Amino acid sequence: MKSIIRVESRRILKKEVFLIFLAVVILLSISSTCQAVKGYEVWDEGGVVASGRENLKHGKENAVSRSIEDAIVIRRGQEEAVFVEETNIEKLVALNYQDKTAEALSDAEINFFFENRLRAIERRLDENINVDYTESEKERFMKEAEKLISLTVGYSEGWKVLNRDIGSFIVIISVMISVIITPLFAEETQTGMQELSRSAMKGKKQLDFARIITAYGMGSILYFLAVLFCFLIKMMPFGFSGADEYIQSSENTFFSVFHISYIQQFAWNCLRGYVSLIFVVSMTILISVMLEQVMAGLAAICFFWGLLLIMNQMIGFEVNHMFANFMPLRLAGSLDFYNRYEIYRFAGRTFDGIVWCPIVALVLSVGMAALAVWRLHRKKWGCFW
Amino acid sequence: MWTMVKFEYRKLWNRVSLVAVTVMCIISTFHTFIYLNMNGQWKAISTDGQIVSGLSAYRVLRDASKDIEGVIDDAYLQKLKEQYENSIDKQYLDEHRGFLGTGGMTKYMYPNYFINYAYYSYYMSNGNDKMGLEYDFLDSEKDFYQKYREAVKEQLMYENQYAGPMKFTESQIEVLDQKITGIDTPVNVAYCQGISNFMNWYDIEYPLFFVVYAFALSCVYAKDSPSGINELTLSSAEGRKKDFRARWIAGNLFAVSTYLLFVSVLLIEHGAVATFGGFGASAQTYWFSCIFNISIGAGMIFKIVGGLFGILVFANFTMLLSCLFRNSKTAAVFSILTVGALTKLSNTYSQIKLLYPNQFSSDAAVHGFFFLGRIIVPYLMVALFLAAVYIGIFVYLLGKKDKKYFIN
Numbered sequence: 001m002k003s004i005i006r007v008e009s010r011r012i013l014k015k016e017v018f019l020i021f022l023a024v025v026i027l028l029s030i031s032s033t034c035q036a037v038k039g040y041e042v043w044d045e046g047g048v049v050a051s052g053r054e055n056l057k058h059g060k061e062n063a064v065s066r067s068i069e070d071a072i073v074i075r076r077g078q079e080e081a082v083f084v085e086e087t088n089i090e091k092l093v094a095l096n097y098q099d100k101t102a103e104a105l106s107d108a109e110i111n112f113f114f115e116n117r118l119r120a121i122e123r124r125l126d127e128n129i130n131v132d133y134t135e136s137e138k139e140r141f142m143k144e145a146e147k148l149i150s151l152t153v154g155y156s157e158g159w160k161v162l163n164r165d166i167g168s169f170i171v172i173i174s175v176m177i178s179v180i181i182t183p184l185f186a187e188e189t190q191t192g193m194q195e196l197s198r199s200a201m202k203g204k205k206q207l208d209f210a211r212i213i214t215a216y217g218m219g220s221i222l223y224f225l226a227v228l229f230c231f232l233i234k235m236m237p238f239g240f241s242g243a244d245e246y247i248q249s250s251e252n253t254f255f256s257v258f259h260i261s262y263i264q265q266f267a268w269n270c271l272r273g274y275v276s277l278i279f280v281v282s283m284t285i286l287i288s289v290m291l292e293q294v295m296a297g298l299a300a301i302c303f304f305w306g307l308l309l310i311m312n313q314m315i316g317f318e319v320n321h322m323f324a325n326f327m328p329l330r331l332a333g334s335l336d337f338y339n340r341y342e343i344y345r346f347a348g349r350t351f352d353g354i355v356w357c358p359i360v361a362l363v364l365s366v367g368m369a370a371l372a373v374w375r376l377h378r379k380k381w382g383c384f385w
Numbered sequence: 386m387w388t389m390v391k392f393e394y395r396k397l398w399n400r401v402s403l404v405a406v407t408v409m410c411i412i413s414t415f416h417t418f419i420y421l422n423m424n425g426q427w428k429a430i431s432t433d434g435q436i437v438s439g440l441s442a443y444r445v446l447r448d449a450s451k452d453i454e455g456v457i458d459d460a461y462l463q464k465l466k467e468q469y470e471n472s473i474d475k476q477y478l479d480e481h482r483g484f485l486g487t488g489g490m491t492k493y494m495y496p497n498y499f500i501n502y503a504y505y506s507y508y509m510s511n512g513n514d515k516m517g518l519e520y521d522f523l524d525s526e527k528d529f530y531q532k533y534r535e536a537v538k539e540q541l542m543y544e545n546q547y548a549g550p551m552k553f554t555e556s557q558i559e560v561l562d563q564k565i566t567g568i569d570t571p572v573n574v575a576y577c578q579g580i581s582n583f584m585n586w587y588d589i590e591y592p593l594f595f596v597v598y599a600f601a602l603s604c605v606y607a608k609d610s611p612s613g614i615n616e617l618t619l620s621s622a623e624g625r626k627k628d629f630r631a632r633w634i635a636g637n638l639f640a641v642s643t644y645l646l647f648v649s650v651l652l653i654e655h656g657a658v659a660t661f662g663g664f665g666a667s668a669q670t671y672w673f674s675c676i677f678n679i680s681i682g683a684g685m686i687f688k689i690v691g692g693l694f695g696i697l698v699f700a701n702f703t704m705l706l707s708c709l710f711r712n713s714k715t716a717a718v719f720s721i722l723t724v725g726a727l728t729k730l731s732n733t734y735s736q737i738k739l740l741y742p743n744q745f746s747s748d749a750a751v752h753g754f755f756f757l758g759r760i761i762v763p764y765l766m767v768a769l770f771l772a773a774v775y776i777g778i779f780v781y782l783l784g785k786k787d788k789k790y791f792i793n
Binding site for chain 2: 313
């Protein structure tokens with residue numbers, strides 16, 4: 001079995017293919033990192049005041065980890081926010097106090113920072129036009145939100161950027177992995193090897209089993225390798241500090257009710273990404289088994305991603321809630337799971353979207369893999385000459 | 386020759402292209418019906434003030450819109466002001482500030498947005514706050530169209546200054562003034578939601594059409610066909626001449642026929658849901674800054690024709706890649722990467738993007754234009770010229786390649 005897996009792995013992941021994969025991973029990570037750094041440029045009417053690197057350097061040198069209340073008090077006496085450590089505080093203040101600046105806040109208002117945040121979350125729950133929450137559901141959300149009783153803000157730009165961008169990176173990696181593993185089950189008609197290997201002694205159940213293991217194994221190795229490269233390249237210019245800060249110190253997830261740190265969020269994102277990869281691998285196996293040709297399989301996979309991209313563009317709650325949330329594009333890439341308070345009700349219980357969607361995706365993956373195995377079992381193979 | 390073309394055309398309908406075309410049609414249909422039928426999103430205010438959601442919202446809107454259809458002249462403006470002021474629609478919009486911004490529809494969108502454009506010019510968007518009619522210039526038709534023409538000029542000058550490849554000269558601005566003055570007024574307004582939906586869906590799905598050709602045409606000159614016959618026929622002396630040409634014609638025929646199929650699917654679906662009412666209404670009521678005297682229906686046809694040019698360019702590009710790599714998988718991957726790159730590069734305000742074939746079907750095909758000295762050349766003509774140039778280059782390169790097409 002081991003030798004079949006080794007041979008199949010080599011068949012689909014030739015040296016050149018692996019090098020191209022690695023090159024694309026590195027290029028994507030570098031380009032995404034450069035864009036992220038550029039996003040930190042400081043502008044005024046006259047043009048660029050500070051480059052992204054200068055801004056980040058200023059942030060690293062001047063940001064001090066302190067409570068949000070203290071940070072706002074210190075900001076009050078200062079000039080207009082320019083650098084990242086200053087704008088971060090102002091962004092949180094604007095979110096929590098309806099577009100006010102730190103300068104405009106009184107001591108009493110600052111002391112009620114967390115109460116204000118809770119009120120905003122409650123308002124969001126009440127005004128949500130898509131979900132009609134029950135009292136107990138609201139209570140559960142509020143209980144979770146109340147767990148945040150102190151918030152340290154310092155320099156954690158690397159983690160913020162990493163958690164924001166990792167989703168789209170995982171999506172691209174998943175597409176590449178599905179392209180790489182498509183030839184595992186699809187035919188190579190010109191060589192006629194499919195018929196030959198299928199006619200061999202271990203060419204049926206054992207070969208199928210080995211190929212399935214190869215698909216998931218190869219997919220997993222490539223996935224974790226790519227994520228590792230992305231992590232290292234992305235964090236290099238930003239630095240690793242701030243891993244234990246709560247995700248509420250980021251403007252992207254300030255109203256999230258999940259009481260987790262950036263490093264925990266990264267672990268969550270990687271796990272969601274991995275579930276979406278399992279889904280993609282299962283779907284690729286099923287499609288290539290059904291369509292039998294590499295090109296036809298790739299066409300179907302390509303249009304599936306096209307459909308998901310269209311759905312992402314259309315932004316329809318019902319479609320996302322009932323379908324797209326379980327699909328790899330949103331499952332791996334969307335920040336909505338942290339901010340939208342999306343719930344699923346099943347068997348009298350309520351589940352958070354961030355937990356429920358990966359579970360459903362896993363169930364679907366198992367279903368697709370089982371269907372592929374059944375189809376392989378039903379198929380008649382043999383040598384026809 | 387035509388027998389060969391016929392056979393080559395038939396050969397293009399292999400399993401890969403069948404999967405691609407079928408999946409594209411299914412996606413298009415799902416995309417249309419799922420999103421048009423979303424109860425939470427698409428809502429219309431009926432004549433008696435009821436809010437109707439889903440597919441029936443379009444019929445309700447069409448029936449209600451009969452009140453506002455007509456020529457926007459003096460009498461129309463005064464009547465509209467009075468009618469809108471006392472309408473249930475206005476009352477509802479005042480109470481639900483986010484209605485129009487979140488998929489809500491009212492019959493007053495058509496005239497009121499057009500009128501508000503005269504005030505907001507390039508700052509115009511949709512939403513409840515762009516529905517008001519409390520403007521002094523509405524007291525007379527002349528003042529209104531004067532203000533409208535100023536808004537059009539303001540927008541065109543602004544776009545040219547910030548995104549135009551070449552700034553207008555004084556004499557060109559003079560010509561532009563004359564053209565704007567020549568816009569046919571008073572304009573004709575009508576319900577056009579079906580056409581609008583068609584164009585929105587078409588714009589979203591257009592890049593996916595390219596993906597169909599990336600898969601279907603990447604095998605035209607490839608050497609990795611399942612039977613291996615392609616290599617033989619294309620390597621023979623006659624094959625390099627006649628068969629090469631036959632395949633090129635068949636590839637283009639395939640592109641045209643499948644494109645018409647996709648467009649027909651969209652037309653039938655959107656026509657069935659929301660009808661093509663408003664075909665003859667003035668283009669200015671939909672593309673506010675359009676300086677050409679055409680109808681909305683003509684604008685829709687311009688987009689479809691522009692799209693066809695774009696498709697043909699891309700089909701020829703894929704066939705060239707197929708000939709260059711002689712491997713269908715590599716050609717398909719590069720074609721898809723090109724689609725991705727074109728889509729990404731088009732995400733800019735700069736008008737340079739109008740040179741890309743995926744932009745030939747954009748709204749610029751209706752209202753865009755370039756100056757050639759003092760002559761205004763519509764973008765559709767520019768797209769036709771560009772398409773001819775691109776295809777000419779690809780055909781020239783193909784011709785050079787076919788002489789060296791030898792078997793391994």
